[in-house]
Amino acid sequence: MSIAAQEAFGDRLPDAVEIRGAEQLRRIIASQMREGEPMTLSLALDGKLQNVTLAPALAASLMEMLRLISSGRGFRMIPVEAELTTQQAADLLNVSRPYLIGLLEDGKIPFVRTGRHRRIRAEHLFAHKEKRDAARSRALEDLAASDALDGLV
Known part of the structure; x- marks a missing residue:
């Protein structure tokens, strides 16, 4: 199933592949995090390295989302103005x-x-x-x- 066709986790639980991937990414990000500091990740896209800098709040939010997925739980994101x-x-x-x-x-x-x-x-x-x-x-x-x-x- 393509990523575009996959439903959001608010309506289903993650499968085993998603759980493993989330746990792997969570560990990588956790190993690079320093409290209160932005972190830079290097991503290989089409054979080219691209750096992405995550502000502390974004890194923490991403970690929380990955923690939920890697524990096999679903979640919903709700904008505060909703x-x-x-x-x-x-x-x-x-x-x-x-x-x-x-x-x-x-x-x-x-x-x-x-x-x-x-x-x-x-x-x-x-x-x-x-x-x-x-x-x-x-x-x-x-x-x-x-x-x-x-x-x-």
């Missing part, structure tokens, strides 16, 4: 659609209406997720500290 349906947003938060709609109606996540449909900007959803995850993390830290004081740990 507008999501309520079902897509609920799936990303791992909550039910009715629960998400409650969050929207309570003003916890901004949204816009397109006709009778609600649309959520990915950046607002990600911001809510970060706040939620930080609150959960603080609560777990508080529980652990409380358990330590009570001698339960």
Whole structure:
């Protein structure tokens, strides 16, 4: 199957060849990465060497994508300016659609209406997720500290 005909990983899991290739490329890139520094890769294209410089953020993003593929998992890339349906947003938060709609109606996540449909900007959803995850993390830290004081740990 040609690369152009292959579906994105959001709709399927990588096959064994893709997993091996991603792991090989991940190891090569990881061996060249230096924290906070751009990295240059030399690629042989049609018998000619071409250098490609990856900024740290691009290298880290590529590494994350390769890590997911090499572990046999699928993924989706969502631009931060994307507008999501309520079902897509609920799936990303791992909550039910009715629960998400409650969050929207309570003003916890901004949204816009397109006709009778609600649309959520990915950046607002990600911001809510970060706040939620930080609150959960603080609560777990508080529980652990409380358990330590009570001698339960």
